[in-house]
Amino acid sequence: SLSVKEMEERVLKIKARLGKRLFIPGHHYQKDEVIKFADATGDSLKLAQISAQNKEAEFIAFCGVHFMAETADILTTQEQLVFLPDMRAGCSMADMADINQTERCWKVLQETFGDTILPLTYVNSTAAIKAFVGKYGGATVTSSNAKKMLEWAFTQKERILFLPDQHLGRNTAAFELDIPLEEMAVWNPINNSFEFDGNIDNVKIILWKGHCSVHENFTPANIEALRKTKPDMNIIVHPECPYETVALADFAGSTSYIIDTIEKAQPGSKWAIGTEMNLVQRIIQEHPDKEIVSLNPHLCACLTMNRIDLPHLLWSLDMIEKGERGQLIKVPDQIAKDAVLALNRMLERA
Ligand code: CIZ
C-alpha cells in the first residue's frame, strides 16, 4: 500500500494532468488531509453557488456528502460530471425525510390547512425532497439564509412546512422571526401525525422531526458545565443544535458566521464552539492567539463526512481520469427539473 506522501504526490499529479478540467470543492467539515487538495472550500451555500458558476470543469470531485454532490449535479450542465469520492458518504439528517413520507405528510397538511402552506427544505435533503418543494412553489434554505427565506415564504403563504431539520426551523423561527413556540407543531414522519397539543389552526410552522446527529450532541448541560468552570468563555453554536442549547449560547449562526466571528474576535478572547469537529480543529489551528475549545469535550465528528479521506480521494481521481463512472452522481432529469426551481428561488435571494 502507498504511504501518505505517495498518495499525496499522486493526487497532485492527477490534478496537474487534468488542470482546469477537474474541480475539487471541499466542505468545511472535511478532514485536513482532503481539504488541502480542495480548489475551493465553503459551507453548503457557498459550494452550491460555486458549482453553479463553474462552467469550465468537466469533472467535479465533490468532497462533502451525497446531497451536496446532488446539488452540484443539478446546478451544473449535462456535460459536467459530478463524482462523490465515497458513495457511502450520506447524511443521516437528509435520510430522515423520505419522499413517500413527505407525500403522506403533505396530504394530511392539505386536509388540515387547505392551500395555506408552503414547503421549505434545508439544503441538507435529498434531490427528491428538493424536487417536491420546488413543485409546490417552495425553496431551499441554508443556515446562512434561513431567516431571509422564512420571511420570503411568509409573503407567499400563511404557513410553512420546514424539512428536514426541526432545530434549524425552530431556532430560526423563534430567535430570528420571534414566532412563539406555541405556533410551531412537529410532524412525526414515523407515525404520520402531529406532535402538538394546542389549537392547530394557530400553527404557523410545521417542523419535520429530523435532526443532525452531530449537532444534537451540544447540550444545555455542556453549556452549564462550561459556565461554571470558565465563565468568561463566549459560546457560539450552529443552529442545527437543539433550541435549549441555542437559547443558552451567546451567539448562534451558520458555518460561515462562526468562522467570521472567530476571525474578527479580539486576540486573547475565549471561545467554545458547538459544531463539527474537523472545522473546530481547523479554527483552533488558525487562531493560536485565541483560546478555543469544542463546546462538547467528546469528539463530535460527522462520520459520513469523514468517509472521504485521502485514499478515497486518490482512488476516485484515478477512476475519473481512467474514464470509470462508478462514483458518478446523476440526479434523474425529472427530479432535477423540479429541484432546480427550489434551488433557484434561494440562489436569487441568497
Ligand atoms: O451540518 C451541515 O451539514 C452543514 C452546516 C452544512 C452547511 O454547510 O451549511
Ligand code: SF4
Ligand atoms: Fe448531515 Fe449533520 Fe453530517 Fe451535516 S454534520 S452532513 S447535517 S449528519
